[in-house]
Amino acid sequence: MSQMVNIPVNDIAPLAEIHDYSFYYFIALILVVIVVIITALIVGLKYLRHRQKSVRRLAYEQLSTIDLGEPKRAAYAMSELGRVFAHDNERTEKAFHNLFERLEPYKYAPKVEMIDEETLGYYHLYLGIVDV
DSSP: OHHHHTSOOOSOOOOOOOOOOHHHHHHHHHHHHHHHHHHHHHHHHHHHHHOOOOHHHHHHHHHHTOOTTSHHHHHHHHHHHHTTTTTSSHHHHHHHHHHHHHHHHHHSSSSOOOOOHHHHHHHHHHHHHOOO
16 A cells, blocks of 8 residues: 555646636626616606597596686587596486586577586586596
8 A cells, every 4th residue: 555655646637727707697687687677667757758648638638727718618618528528427427418508508699698606616516527
């Protein structure tokens, strides 16, 4: 055994240096994920800002901002825009029918007075009933 100890070992190669790039891959992956998230947020915010309003929402906005200073035009506008919501359910149908009957004297006369408080009450009640 003593002879074996003195034999020089020549076949074993020294340790080879292996480059480890996994840290760089991890950082690149995180940057790509951050860029994708930021892009998704920007696209989502642009969509939310520029999405079009529904026909019902536009009709409700116009119905609620009618100029009551001109009673004849206001009566026609209430009748026209109110039809959009008239057939939603039985309650809105009855409310629209009542409002429509109250508006008739303001539509067909050449000169009309200002809309009375009772008709305005029906108008505001109808606005409250409508679901947008």
